[in-house]
Amino acid sequence: MLIGSIERASEHDFPGKRAVVLYVRGCNLRCSYCGYAGLLGSCDDRNGHGWAQAEDYLLKRLERLDGVVFSGGEPTLQEDLRHALERVKSMGLSTKLDTNGTQPEILRDLLTGDLVDYVAMDVKAPLENYANLVGRRIDVELIRTSIWVVKQSGIPHEFRTTVVPGLHTTRELKAISELIHGADRYVVQDFVSTNPLREELKGRPAFPNKPLEDIRAYVERRVRSYEIRHVDEARPMPVARRRMRSKPVAI
Numbered sequence: 001m002l003i004g005s006i007e008r009a010s011e012h013d014f015p016g017k018r019a020v021v022l023y024v025r026g027c028n029l030r031c032s033y034c035g036y037a038g039l040l041g042s043c044d045d046r047n048g049h050g051w052a053q054a055e056d057y058l059l060k061r062l063e064r065l066d067g068v069v070f071s072g073g074e075p076t077l078q079e080d081l082r083h084a085l086e087r088v089k090s091m092g093l094s095t096k097l098d099t100n101g102t103q104p105e106i107l108r109d110l111l112t113g114d115l116v117d118y119v120a121m122d123v124k125a126p127l128e129n130y131a132n133l134v135g136r137r138i139d140v141e142l143i144r145t146s147i148w149v150v151k152q153s154g155i156p157h158e159f160r161t162t163v164v165p166g167l168h169t170t171r172e173l174k175a176i177s178e179l180i181h182g183a184d185r186y187v188v189q190d191f192v193s194t195n196p197l198r199e200e201l202k203g204r205p206a207f208p209n210k211p212l213e214d215i216r217a218y219v220e221r222r223v224r225s226y227e228i229r230h231v232d233e234a235r236p237m238p239v240a241r242r243r244m245r246s247k248p249v250a251i
């Protein structure tokens, strides 16, 4: 496993848990709004920390932790993800997996193995619009299958969309809520415009709150809960990423 950055323990990223976030290196997508360019390189890139170092970091802080989040990049591309999850569970910690949903078979294997306590999967757009967002040719049936795998897993979960003005509409968000019908939670979250992959998105203001609120009743008829996360709130997902370091931290 190659870890590009370790986020200090906080309660921002794992519902109900005080958790460290491990941002792995390597992703198979190139989302135009992605703010994690420093993590997108090959999983074979040697510019990062290995699992042994991360484990040492966790063991030194065990008493102050409830859990560990595997984020990225795309964690399911890491060959030793299962081993890392097993090690974290053996420490008595809970685990959360963040994924882009492109590897449903690996996801299925992990979610049936009692290794993951919470899973957050990105649904970036309605399936017919995926190619516009992710910068790679992708078989969207993989995304559909992953949605099914997550919903069937019985594991607490959320699906989330990073909403970008000009790239998303509320009609699309409603369509996503149809796609994930029956899910535990649907989260729409601000994108961080400080360093997006596509330069023209830099500095673009966040998606306005009102239209996101206006679709609440529609979305809540399809999923158990609907959450709007803003970067300036006390417990938003993107805060950790806003503080993310582009270079590995010393551990």
Ligand code: SF4
Binding pocket: 027, 028, 029, 030, 031, 033, 034, 035, 036, 040, 072, 073, 074, 100
């Ligand atoms: S937003 Fe996530 S899935 Fe998309 S390129 Fe960035 S790390 Fe990969």
